Amino acid sequence: MPRAKQTASKFHLDDPQYYLNRELSWLEFNRRVLHEAIDIRTPLLERIKFTAIFSANLDEFFMVRVAILREQVEAQVGTLTPDGRTPEQQLAEISQQLRPMLVQQHQLFEQDLRPQLAKNSIHILNYIDLSQDQQTYLHQYFEKRIFPVLTPLAVDPAHPFPQMSNLSLNLAVVIKDPDTGEQDFARVKVPSNLSRFVTFPKELQQYKGESCLWLGVPLEQVIAHNLSLLFPGMEIQEYYPFRVTRDADLDVQEYEADDLLLAIEQELRKRLRGGSVLRLQIPTSTSEFVRQKLMQGMSLTELEVYETEGLLGLKDLMALTAIPCPSLKDSPWTPVIPARLKGLAPQLDTRIDADDRGDGLDIFSVIQQQDLLVHHPYESFTASVETFITHAATDPDVLAIKMTLYRTSGDTLPKALMQAAENGKQVVVLVELKARFDEENNINWARRLEDAGVHVVYGLVGFKTHTKVVLVVRQEADQIRRYVHIGTGNYSPKTAKLYTDLGLLSCREDLGADLTDLFNYLTGFSKQRSYRKLLxxxxxxxxxxxxxxxxxxxxxxxxxxxxxxxxxxxxxxxxxxxxxxxxxxxxxxxxxxxxxxxxxxxxxxxxxxxxxxxxxxxxxxxxxxxxxxxxxxxxxxxxxxxxxxxxxxxxxxxxxxxxxxxxxxxxxxxxxxxxxxxxxxxxxxxxxxxxxxxxxxxxxxxxxxxxxxxxxxxxx
The missing domain is CATH 3.30.870.10 (Endonuclease Chain A)
Structure with missing residues (x-):
């Protein structure tokens, strides 16, 4: 039984000692992600997946959180966090805590995971380990598929240091003119629209005389071993891969923007060019000449330089999880159709197995009987939330559909909303343009929805609309009934298979009335402050x-x-x-x-x-x-x-x-x-x-x- 303790008056609850730092706490979360890659109880390709997630998480952490801290330092912000740290202190501690984790991650991959992959006939090989036939194939592949895409950029008094795009993988190349003896520096960008790992035709999928399940070579190594074609007549003295992370947080002045859609698009173009460089990743073998050239060219200090043993950009290892090897993965999981939805009429969802269909029921009558809780990915998003929305779009008794879209994937739900508008229903969709790293996708859908006759709004100035709600208004006999979905996750079929999320389907009048008021607040000039049930x-x-x-x-x-x-x-x-x-x-x-x-x-x-x-x-x-x-x-x-x-x-x-x-x-x-x-x-x-x-x-x-x-x- 818990005991009551001394009253709050004897303690200063705003004392920094009682609070953990937000950024360091996030690093601890990512450490737990890395542990899933370390844990031998996790299947091998799932360990590879967590290694990739760890790296992808760090990319976003630098692009957003480290970017904000850097901006605070540059603006000479002296405000302390609740835990009593300045921005400078946080950046220093992030670097201090992160570097050992990165050493651990790369040692894990190079010394544990990579050899285990090899034992299971999955090989990420270095170019020098290939047979002559394989190298010949890659040389021909380079000439036909890679060489035409590359653009070497010289760095000299006539050519300023090139702008490095965010998350780009590059080669720093030191070349020598044999006629003059002069040494020059150039940068070659590794194309991001080509696969990171170059694979071989079946007859060359061999290593040490044995056939392989999968065999690939890092793209940057294929380029590096064919640099003579990019610099004919020059001597290649040395080359090193490097990777750049930039500030990617959008800075939209909403109150000054006449058109939020255009303002977001302009900021997205800036993101592609990139903000200030926050992190430079280089191999530990990088020469001091190249290291200094990169640091000077991007105005970096030692704090922004991260040295790595082995491959850079380990998030690209996610490609290996597509290798068809069930024994190295979690056992497959197929979301279950909720028991109460197994009796849906055949016209409601052609994707539901015929044996699970009943006669006469529809999803609206199921919800009328009792509120329905759905839990993804344990229960099917397709058979519940998608069915609710797609069949509201075609049900002749549905008068209106209102929905918030923060993130989505696939095209089933947006197309259903467009179809509903074409069917003459009142369709209102709030598309959150400021959903971080989904802005471009949301802009594209906003334009397509508008073209189909959907009323699209972009939320409130100064606020992100993060709520996940749908309101369906239906004419039933002599009354109007409102159906709702209120959830914890995005309307995304993809993440519904990967994230644990909950949703409530209901036709309770108080919830329907609250969502009506909420949508009026989001789309009009309502100043609604009180709600019946919803927080x-x-x-x-x-x-x-x-x-x-x-x-x-x-x-x-x-x-x-x-x-x-x-x-x-x-x-x-x-x-x-x-x-x-x-x-x-x-x-x-x-x-x-x-x-x-x-x-x-x-x-x-x-x-x-x-x-x-x-x-x-x-x-x-x-x-x-x-x-x-x-x-x-x-x-x-x-x-x-x-x-x-x-x-x-x-x-x-x-x-x-x-x-x-x-x-x-x-x-x-x-x-x-x-x-x-x-x-x-x-x-x-x-x-x-x-x-x-x-x-x-x-x-x-x-x-x-x-x-x-x-x-x-x-x-x-």
Whole structure:
């Protein structure tokens, strides 16, 4: 039984010692990703996948988070973070913590994963290890397929140092004129629109006399060993690959933009050219001459230079996960059709197996019977959310469809919305143009939707619209009924197979009325501030969540148990953390399931000893947000799109819905407890910011929550 601790007045809860640094916490998250690549319990090609994810995550971290810190340094911002660090201190500590992790990652790949791939007949070979026939093939391949694409750029008084595009892989080449003896420097960009690994025809897929399952050579090595064709008559003295990461955060002055679409497009063009260089990756073997040439050409300090043993740009290893070798991968998973949707009428979804179709039911009648919770990727996105939207588009009784699109993939849902507009329905889509790194995709869809007659809006000036909601208005007999989907994840069939997300399908009148008000707020000049059921950022969510935490405090003060379980991606908001500290001091038992950044320090005596924080990093990316409040045995449960970060609570439009159906409440409660019992992919956060992976007790079976959820879904 938790004990009430000393009151908050005896502690200064804004003291920096009680907060973890956001950026360093993110690095700890990526360390947990790397551990999945290290863990021998993970199948080999999945370990390769996590190695690639680790690198891809770092690219984005530099392009956005490091970019912001660099801008703060240049602007001489002296503001301290809640943990008491300056921007300069954060950049220095990022470098200090990251470099050993990179050494670990590259040693893992070169000394462990690469040899294991070779044992399984998967070879990433160096050019010099190829047979003469293979080198001849690559020489011919280079002449026909690569050489025409390349553009060598000289660097001399007549040719200034070239602009390096973001995330580009390049070759730094030192050449000598045999006639004059002069030494020159040139840059050759490795084409990003060609495969990173060049493979061979079947008859040449051999190594040391044995046939290979897969054999490839890094593209930069193929170019490097044919440089004489690019510089005829010159002597190639040395060459080294290098990789550049630039500031890619968009800087859109929304209040000054007459047309947000055009403003975003202009910023995207700037991103392609690139902002300031934030990271230069080079091999440890790079000569001092080339190193200094690159640093001077891009105005870099030692802090921005990262030396690497082995291949650069390991995110390109993701290509290997497509190799058809099931024994080296997780067992395949096919999302299950929710039991209540297996009886859908044949016309509703031709993709649903004929044996699972019934007669007479449609998805709207299923929702009328009872609210429906869907849990991806355990349950099928196609058979639930896609079906809801695609058949609303063709149902003659549907009058209107309103939807927010933050990110999407594929074309099923946008095409359904276009078809709905062509069918004469009122279709409104809020396309968030500022969805980071999806801006171009969203602009393309916005234009196509507009051309099809869909009313497209771009959200609110100064706010991102991050909420994931759909409203369908349907004429039924003599009444109008509103159907809703409120979710935690994007309307993306691709990520629905990779991310764990939840969605509620309902026709409750109060939820339909709330979404009607929300869309009026998003598309018109409504100043709606209050909602019946939904918690909406930036209006009501912060105050309502804070009030529910304080209610648990009051229950403890009255001698009743207090209990909170909250699952989210990140917890960085200082006010929310402070309120959780106050709850812990009052004796509220708090379990937090935070996948990524967490700035709260658990386990501090007198501050947070009643708070436990775990992070789950596994086969699927934990993305759902669930909030549980015991409320003196009158449990309240919520799900939605918002993390407990300042941006989500104050600077984004978010929606979180209460769960009122008793069966769904129980399902979510069971899911939370299952996640808290994980001893395979769960990590426990300690007060000093370290994480340790949880293990089963002696004589206790290992529990993987994600694996267990797959098993439970299959048997339902």
């Amino acid at each position: 909406i950022s930036p209006m009501t969510m912060r105050d309502r969540i804070t009030a529910m935490i304080r209610r648990e405090i009051q229950h403890c003060q009255q001698g009743q148990p207090g209990r909170i379980i909250a699952k989210m991606n990140s917890l960085t908001d200082v006010e929310m953390i402070r309120t959780l500290y106050e709850a812990s001091q009052a004796g509220v038992q708090i379990d937090l399931i935070v996948r990524g950044m967490c700035c709260l320090r658990p386990g501090i005596s007198g501050i947070s000893e009643n708070i436990r924080v775990v992070s789950i990093v596994g086969r699927f990316l934990e993305h759902s947000r669930i909030f549980y409040f015991h409320n003196n045995e009158e449990t309240e449960l919520y799900l939605g799109s918002a993390d407990w970060m300042r941006r989500n609570l104050d600077r984004r439009v978010e929606a979180v819905t209460p769960i009122e159906d008793p069966a769904i409440k129980q399902t979510l409660t069971d899911t939370l407890h299952l996640l808290l019992s994980d001893t395979r992919q769960a990590w426990l956060l300690h007060a000093d910011g370290r994480y340790t992976q949880l293990r089963p007790q002696e004589n206790e079976a290992e529990c993987s929550a994600q694996q267990r959820l797959m098993e439970l879904t299959q048997h339902h």
